[in-house]
Amino acid sequence: MTESIASAAEVQGCLTKMAIAPGQGGEPARYTLRAGEQHLVLNERLGRSLTLTWTGAIACTHCGRATKKSFAQGYCYPCFKKLAQCDTCIMKPETCHFYEGTCREPEWAERHCFQPHVVYLANASGLKVGITRGSQVPTRWLDQGAVQALPVFEVDTRQQSGFVEMLFKEQVSDRTNWRAMLKGDTVEMDLPAERDRLLARLESGLANLRERFGHDAIRLLDAPPVTLDYPVLEYPTKVVSHNLDKTPEIGGTLLGLKGQYLILDSGVINLRKYTGYEVKVAA
Numbered sequence: 494m495t496e497s498i499a500s501a502a503e504v505q506g507c508l509t510k511m512a513i514a515p516g517q518g519g520e521p522a523r524y525t526l527r528a529g530e531q532h533l534v535l536n537e538r539l540g541r542s543l544t545l546t547w548t549g550a551i552a553c554t555h556c557g558r559a560t561k562k563s564f565a566q567g568y569c570y571p572c573f574k575k576l577a578q579c580d581t582c583i584m585k586p587e588t589c590h591f592y593e594g595t596c597r598e599p600e601w602a603e604r605h606c607f608q609p610h611v612v613y614l615a616n617a618s619g620l621k622v623g624i625t626r627g628s629q630v631p632t633r634w635l636d637q638g639a640v641q642a643l644p645v646f647e648v649d650t651r652q653q654s655g656f657v658e659m660l661f662k663e664q665v666s667d668r669t670n671w672r673a674m675l676k677g678d679t680v681e682m683d684l685p686a687e688r689d690r691l692l693a694r695l696e697s698g699l700a701n702l703r704e705r706f707g708h709d710a711i712r713l714l715d716a717p718p719v720t721l722d723y724p725v726l727e728y729p730t731k732v733v734s735h736n737l738d739k740t741p742e743i744g745g746t747l748l749g750l751k752g753q754y755l756i757l758d759s760g761v762i763n764l765r766k767y768t769g770y771e772v773k774v775a776a
């Protein structure tokens with residue numbers, strides 16, 4: 494008789510964020526845990542036991558050097574201080590200081606910040622605004638556990654996306670309530686209607702930005718809303734989170750995958766937070 498359930502597996506290596514691919518043909522998103530060179534497809538592990546053990550080692554996700562502590566989700570301290578991707582302007586793009594000549598890595602910025610960015614509305618735990626590099630759609634939404642998303646504007650640079658996001662933030666949050674997201678009690682929204690409602694309020698702010706950056710710099714998109722579906726057998730009613738720094742070995746039955754979280758019957762864990770941690774995963 495053929496065994497349809499995947500056989501036991503063990504992988505070991507330093508964690509990078511899970512690869513999440515949108516589901517095809519009505520299937521939920523497909524999750525792959527990545528530990529060093531080793532990969533483990535998690536969808537087929539649902540409903541089964543999974544153990545994750547931190548060996549105590551952390552390697553910088555950029556330079557590979559051993560570090561006692563992880564900074565900015567996966568970097569050693571020297572990289573954290575030196576890399577443009579760890580600078581505060583990445584989180585607050587409106588504070589971009591490239592033109593002052595103080596960018597930490599101008600060449601990196603050319604490749605990452607001076608590329609088309611998308612300003613979107615999403616529903617992960619309610620309506621929120623966000624920005625991402627055009628090439629990161631829909632990965633960014635899946636990483637956040639959004640169940641709906643709608644691209645609204647395309648702009649030329651990360652800084653411009655920051656200015657547009659600032660306008661939206663006067664009306665709508667840019668945060669996800671991760672506990673609510675993990676409980677799965679999100680109410681379906683009419684994102685195109687929300688967009689139209691917000692655009693009417695932001696008209697003069699947008700006109701000012703277009704005057705500053707050029708009319709074609711901030712382009713209204715006519716993209717359809719996207720629905721995203723996650724492999725979850727059962728949502729937790731109470732969200733308890735695991736912490737590898739305090740408890741290096743965690744385990745339980747894998748009940749679901751949403752955003753960068755594993756949902757176990759014993760608690761949830763945000764794997765992205767442990768980027769660079771060397772772990773052993775038995776499933």
Ligand SMILES: [Zn+2]
Pocket residue numbers: 553554555556557558568569570571572573
């Ligand atoms: Zn480093």
